[in-house]
Amino acid sequence: MRELVVLSGKGGTGKTTVCGNLAVLASSKVMADCDVDAANLYLLLDPVLKSSSPFYGLKKATINREKCLGCNLCLHLCRYDAIGPGFVVDPVLCEGCTVCYHACPCGAVEMIEHVAGHLFLSDTRYGPLVHARLGIAEDNSGKLVAAVRKEARRLAEEGTKELIITDGPPGIGCPAISCLSGADLVLVVAEPTFSGRHDLERVLELAKHFGCRAAVCINKWDLEPENTRALESLCNRYSVPVVGYLPYDESVMEAVKGGRPVIQECSGPMEEGILALWDELKALLELR
Amino acid sequence: MIIAVASGKGGTGKTTVASSLALVAAEKGEVLFLDCDVEEPNGHIMLKPRWHKKETVRVPVPEINQEKCTLCGRCAEVCAFHALVVLPREVMLFPTMCHGCGGCWHLCPTGAISPGWREIGQVEEGSSGKIGFVQGRLNVGEAISPPLIQAVKERIRPGVLNIIDAPPGTSCPVIRAVKGAGFCLLVTEPTPFGLHDLELAYEMAIRLGVPCGVAVNRSDGDDSSIRQFCHDNSVPLLFQLPQDREVARGYARGIPAVEVRPEWKGHFLALLAFLEKGGYARCAN
Ligand code: SF4
Ligand code: SF4
Numbered sequence: 173m174r175e176l177v178v179l180s181g182k183g184g185t186g187k188t189t190v191c192g193n194l195a196v197l198a199s200s201k202v203m204a205d206c207d208v209d210a211a212n213l214y215l216l217l218d219p220v221l222k223s224s225s226p227f228y229g230l231k232k233a234t235i236n237r238e239k240c241l242g243c244n245l246c247l248h249l250c251r252y253d254a255i256g257p258g259f260v261v262d263p264v265l266c267e268g269c270t271v272c273y274h275a276c277p278c279g280a281v282e283m284i285e286h287v288a289g290h291l292f293l294s295d296t297r298y299g300p301l302v303h304a305r306l307g308i309a310e311d312n313s314g315k316l317v318a319a320v321r322k323e324a325r326r327l328a329e330e331g332t333k334e335l336i337i338t339d340g341p342p343g344i345g346c347p348a349i350s351c352l353s354g355a356d357l358v359l360v361v362a363e364p365t366f367s368g369r370h371d372l373e374r375v376l377e378l379a380k381h382f383g384c385r386a387a388v389c390i391n392k393w394d395l396e397p398e399n400t401r402a403l404e405s406l407c408n409r410y411s412v413p414v415v416g417y418l419p420y421d422e423s424v425m426e427a428v429k430g431g432r433p434v435i436q437e438c439s440g441p442m443e444e445g446i447l448a449l450w451d452e453l454k455a456l457l458e459l460r
Numbered sequence: 461m462i463i464a465v466a467s468g469k470g471g472t473g474k475t476t477v478a479s480s481l482a483l484v485a486a487e488k489g490e491v492l493f494l495d496c497d498v499e500e501p502n503g504h505i506m507l508k509p510r511w512h513k514k515e516t517v518r519v520p521v522p523e524i525n526q527e528k529c530t531l532c533g534r535c536a537e538v539c540a541f542h543a544l545v546v547l548p549r550e551v552m553l554f555p556t557m558c559h560g561c562g563g564c565w566h567l568c569p570t571g572a573i574s575p576g577w578r579e580i581g582q583v584e585e586g587s588s589g590k591i592g593f594v595q596g597r598l599n600v601g602e603a604i605s606p607p608l609i610q611a612v613k614e615r616i617r618p619g620v621l622n623i624i625d626a627p628p629g630t631s632c633p634v635i636r637a638v639k640g641a642g643f644c645l646l647v648t649e650p651t652p653f654g655l656h657d658l659e660l661a662y663e664m665a666i667r668l669g670v671p672c673g674v675a676v677n678r679s680d681g682d683d684s685s686i687r688q689f690c691h692d693n694s695v696p697l698l699f700q701l702p703q704d705r706e707v708a709r710g711y712a713r714g715i716p717a718v719e720v721r722p723e724w725k726g727h728f729l730a731l732l733a734f735l736e737k738g739g740y741a742r743c744a745n
Pocket of ligand 1: 235239240241242243244245246247259275276277278279280281
């Protein structure tokens, strides 16, 4: 079994659209949407929800006023200013570090279980999909990403699937880092803009930092061919192959608007580009 | 006044809108642009500031005096983030997992741990014509951005228009960026992705008690789903920017939208007038 993780350095480069197309093309796979902040892949795959389970974040503190002597120690120690007047803990600010819990001389702090999001399992016509939703203002996206990947792995093993396609989160922070461990290949979707170069460089740097094999797909490559060449030379510098070129195509917007993977409606250079990308990925991942 | 520009997800044109807004506003008065998308700060590509100042941002981390340490294991036990591991001969720290909560140094029974500092990124300050510019830049491989966002926001100037370019998503970093703003402009695009992310971003703004309005980018003329959303939630739909290949090319080369399409300035002027009149106060739910 192989895991392909699709990243982009930032949102909006077409990561999810590329994943949707790969999901149509790959035969034996499980899809995992690790953009737990704003999961979008399911919007393309027309899923039927099969199960949902709560995801527990770090426990948060509450202070039992009956036991509290008002010594102010917890107030003084809390680095997140989560403890307000009257020793009321603000759950949004509390990071669950447990300092107050351990420090309180009279055992007045309790750590309470707290649901930070949900993990979903869905069936789509292209195969199973694991996705999640982190509650608004919740921390711990890295942990939820890990839970999504673990579930996808379990499903893939159970169904003896060849491939896991992971739609990664944007950025290079905690959730993206959480996607890298154990991935067989990181596909970076880049766009030929000035900012796209920066973004690409930062993801390639990240992949290098964590010792991951990477490949690049340039989306809307014909928008600004000069910048596309700049992306190519950047890839060269990092010894990362460019394995796909997708054109700027307004029909993509149409397909996405209708909630369908592009490959089902496009033709010409777009279709060729997607098929060629998939061939390259198959070769890199040594899939049949 | 502090205006946050957010979007729920990346790539909707948040930076396009924020930079154009800054340029238009700068024709009328003093503006400070604060790029809080510290993982991928891109505003500087559009506004091309000259840099004056750079400061490193540090967060607290434990420093372990292996000589005083008796390997009792207390620090690893209290660390809720599993940043410390007690090995047979030493205590090991995984710095990127540390939240700097101070539990280990306060609770170590032998006083073997003291607070130290670790650099997580930089805050850079500069200016672009009449626009003051601040951005945070997170070091690669660093997982925790809120302290850096906080450091950027410490540069907010009272009495001028502060435009915050927020990071994507709806979790801690965005919350940190949008919190305390007087108004939040939610940028979206008329696709199911855009609508879905708009719903999340809207919920976030409501949670923070920040009044908000919507701007559609890459409109193809039919924005009925977004329109419906705005109508159902009584959020003002402030303006729509059409899908435009020339603007996309301009963006690719680092040219702001209002420079490619000066006729779009009217949208931003109208937004500024709307904010000035305090029209938004009515949309606080
Ligand atoms: S440490 Fe305990 S007793 Fe002291 S103020 Fe905090 S909760 Fe109250
Ligand atoms: S400061 Fe807090 S998070 Fe960091 S190692 Fe110590 S206990 Fe863990």
